[in-house]
Amino acid sequence: MHRGSTGGRRRTLTRLVTLLALIVLAGGFLLPVVGAQSPYSTISPQSPQAEDIQWLYRLVFWLALAVFVGVQIAIVYAVLRYRRRSNDERPEPIHGNKNLEIIWTVIPAIILLIIFIPTVRTIYAHADQVENGNFTVEVYAKQWWWEIHYADDTGEAAGVVTANDIVVPQGKDVVFKLYSNNVIHSFWVPQLSGKLDVMPGHENKLPITTENVGMYFGQCAEYCGDSHALMRFKVIVQPQEEFDAWATAWKAGPSEASAEFVADGDIAKVPEAFGLCLACHQVEGTNAAFAPEGLDEEAVTDTGDMGPAKFAGPNLSLMGCRTTIGAGILPNTPENMAKWLEDPGAIKPGVYMGEVIEKGTLNDEQIQQLVNYLESLKPAEGCSEIPVQPGVEEQVMPSNP
């Protein structure tokens, strides 16, 4: 079969193919870069586990890019080179080629094998780390926030219960044990590790080695109902001594700073307006340490029963030091706290607190009283400084006073 492939056409062809290859390569280089600016970036690893994943991602990315470029060049070449030039031409009816079929079966198989081996190695390596932790944090996923319990191997912090801000010391092999007594959630701090689902009836464990001090953004990654998008959290890695100070302050209860907002100046009590909150919330070291009968058991020791734990709210000890309100929705400022207390359902659709506190349930005076009290819940020496987030171009600073 004869084709008039003039030199000119060849040149055009070569140029086009080169152009395409350049565009694709530019896109390829762009791909690893563009994702990095977000505080939730998956390709800005800050722990050994996330580094392992990043290594695998790069391997498979470059191999995929090579295959992509090869196939696209073949397509573009065929499209340009074999365009019909005359209506009479009838190419030779080639039905196939056994050698070619073997080649393009074996080459992908080899590429996949190159990917498969380190994949399996990493799967098992991470599985081993689950068994070799030295700092256990229990995470109870709720609709739509996170309750954090510190296990016995956490030193000063053993027994601490907090929410949405997960404070952990630097240099630990942390194992997060994940529980849900409601629907499925997924625990995900992209810079520290891949996600792991929180399955009702199952205990899932995620290992994260805390290498670098910093604040890391986390979020729920499995659809869990109305406010799935508003179920954020932070992992705050601090030097050991700061962590210990934080845990000690938690156990000590409110400081004298709270005295002016509570009855009789007795910091073991809570403000009058807090009465409504007692059904679900606790403050360590006060008469709100335990929720009323019927709720406290589930609220403190979450055993996987469905019942009241669906509703029990975050423990509010050291609330003044939390970075956010409503599981990462609003920066923790007095103005935002007032807004939240006025009508939580308007800020977080479907939230259970919105069924208890509607607009008008609390009057302005009560709201102010509660805001003052909650913002006063911090250590006498003040909150420890929130570290910056490493590996992210634009810092997002929480408005922690």
Next chain:
Amino acid sequence: MASIAHQPQIVPQPVTTTKPATGIWSWLTTIDHKRIGLMYGISAFFFLLLGGFEALLIRAQLAQPENDLISAQRYNELFTMHGTTMIFLALMPLTSGFFNYVMPLQIGARDVAFPRLNAFSLWVFIFGAIIINISWFFNEAPNQGWYGYAPLTGTAWSPGRNVDFWMIGIQVLGVASMAASFNFVVTIFNLRAPGMKMMRLPIFTWSTLIVSIMIIFAFPAITVALLLLSFDRYAGTGFYEVAAGGDPLLWQHLFWVFGHPEVYILILPAFGIISEIIPVFSRKPLFGYSVMVYATIAIAFLGFGVWAHHMFTVGLGPTANAVFAGATMLIGIPTGVKIFNWVGTMFRGSLRFTTAMLFAVGLVSQFVIGGLSGVMHAVVPVDAQQNDTYFIIAHFHYVLFGGTVFGLLAGIYFWGPKAFGKMFDERIGKWHFWLTFVGFNLTFFPMHFLGLAGMPRRYFTYAEDSGWGPWNAVVSFGALVLGFSFLVFLYNIYKMVRHGEPAGDDPWDAATLEWAISSPPPAYNFAVIPTVTHRDQLWWDKYGDEHGHAHVQNDDVPKTAEIQREANAAHPHVHLPNPSYFPLLAAAGLGTFALGMLFMNPAITIGLLHLPVLVIVGVALLIFSVYAWAFEPAG
């Protein structure tokens, strides 16, 4: 060769059909596979537009951070219905439309094996689609995600009827899919024209066969899953409730045992379509026909062994994850083989870029992106970062849009002239293709970036400080372009129907039997059943033997097309079965029964029994129709 010379010219007796019936009643009672195929196609296309509209609302909400255009609850309904609509009401029935219309023509049959069952499938599909969508009017649209993970679907967390509409609707649709699939399998095995051995089957017919077999094996899994969910919701059992000793993981296994084959059920028909189109517009037989057949079978087989790769983050343990990672990677091999064979078909061909060919080559090029990102997800630790993010959304839209939708659009441009007897405007068609191509990539490529930047799926809003704003704006703009491309397509369809040039029998110089008869084909398809001697029969007829001796005209043997023309000219009296309204009535019975499960009132109370009226009426109608159908003379 000699067999063709002795082509029998016997015309079957006795006689019924004359002119094609017209009017709405003739469509409601039709059992003609072509009309049923068209009705599948048109109704599915409507749902494609509806699902697209839902997607545009989603994109409007996400166009900027902290947007409050759409409430959280409404947004959750929209993404659930977008997925459900696209998969069950748009893409599957569109492929079913192609199976119905094209497959019997390709194998030289006059209809499917069970024409009334075929009509039943169509009407059941339409009732199922209506049941799911009327939920909007009750402000109770499904809101649990198209994959409906337990226990969120339980009454404790979803007390409304939202989940019920979805659960019952999908159950009804399953009946339609199963009935249609059995029908296609029996048709392909039994009604092939004489001489059409399995390895002479057109490759699209192979896809029909394999996809139908997949449906038959896959759908029972979701039927069981939904049945258990029905018990949980209606009877208070606890199959998926931890507190009652059940396990939400059970749902995930059952669902994905269906759900993963479903992905191949959606993509293989598109592969089949372009495997017909690329050879025709390359003027070359499909490269590696038998390898393509085996690759399709391999994909279908492996497709049942990879379901847990949707569950890499649920904590199945390292062994399960490693095994399913390996199985998933394996499936990349036959898929790659297909890509290479399409490119191989184009090499040394004589390529003509009609709109159909553009969409077909577009599929090859775009599907590669979805395939490669799919391999990334098989790497379990990487999947732990990408799962449930926009990276996954990008991935499966490159598969389901860049693959399935491109393939279906190619198929409409390719077989549209056969079905309507008119040509599309190719100039507008090219505009349509390039708008789709650009809009598609503008919409879905940046989603890779959003996924890498950690944006999870199913978020009705995102904070400004997430940094996801700019790319989301680009994506939403791309969605507008993509939406506009469908307006261009609609205009092109309108123009074709109103002013299209006559297509003639064989406008593309194609190779398969459907191009040997008139466009649109007569009700009986083939005036005489053709005899097949070669794989690409019409090319063999037109251009000589298949061993490379191109340009050799075989004038000494009668050609398939000539035989049909002559037989048609002789005014054949082909016996066709009578139209029947019992399939429609039976489907209405099933639909009413399903509605009764949703609307327990009004009810009749007899003693302790509280009987919902709709359920009784539906079951009665179903039983009556099936009996009447069984005893109805076929004509």
